[in-house]
Amino acid sequence: MKITTNRILLTLSFAAMSLIIFNACSKETDQMIPPILEFKTGAGYTSDSAVTVSVSTPIKVGIHAEKTEGEDYLHTFTVSHSYDGALPPLVDSMHVMEDSEHDIYETDVNFIARDIPGTEVWYFTISNRDGLVVTKTITLTVE
Numbered sequence: 001m002k003i004t005t006n007r008i009l010l011t012l013s014f015a016a017m018s019l020i021i022f023n024a025c026s027k028e029t030d031q032m033i034p035p036i037l038e039f040k041t042g043a044g045y046t047s048d049s050a051v052t053v054s055v056s057t058p059i060k061v062g063i064h065a066e067k068t069e070g071e072d073y074l075h076t077f078t079v080s081h082s083y084d085g086a087l088p089p090l091v092d093s094m095h096v097m098e099d100s101e102h103d104i105y106e107t108d109v110n111f112i113a114r115d116i117p118g119t120e121v122w123y124f125t126i127s128n129r130d131g132l133v134v135t136k137t138i139t140l141t142v143e
Helices: 005-025
Strands: 036-039 050-053 058-066 074-083 090-096 104-112 118-128 133-142
Touching: 036 118, 036 133, 058 074, 058 118, 058 133, 074 104, 090 104, 104 118
Parallel strands: 050 133
Antiparallel strands: 036 058, 058 104, 074 090, 074 118, 118 133
16 A cells, blocks of 8 residues: 555644644633632721620621632622521622622621620622632621
């Protein structure tokens, strides 16, 4: 069987064109990294995950959230709480960020601890455009 130079060149050209087309069509894969969610620290902020407070104590929690991937902008921030382990938590507020692209979201959440002894858990949740969710909690033991 005799292989001609033209046939070898044609095969190599086809392989090179296939490789070029394949590489041009491949997309970057979304790494699916959840957003960053952190509590602000410093004077006046409650940022520990477990705190003991007196009844009716004013509480301020500072929130800092950031996107982690190029197009996965922050989408929704939710605050909810539950008393004495009751589920599901009651949703206190929700901020949907649809009007523009959000790379960073910061806010202060102010509330007053319950007026009877017990436990309350506060949930702070941020989600991005891909629907990846991060939740941080603060548990208050109210005495």
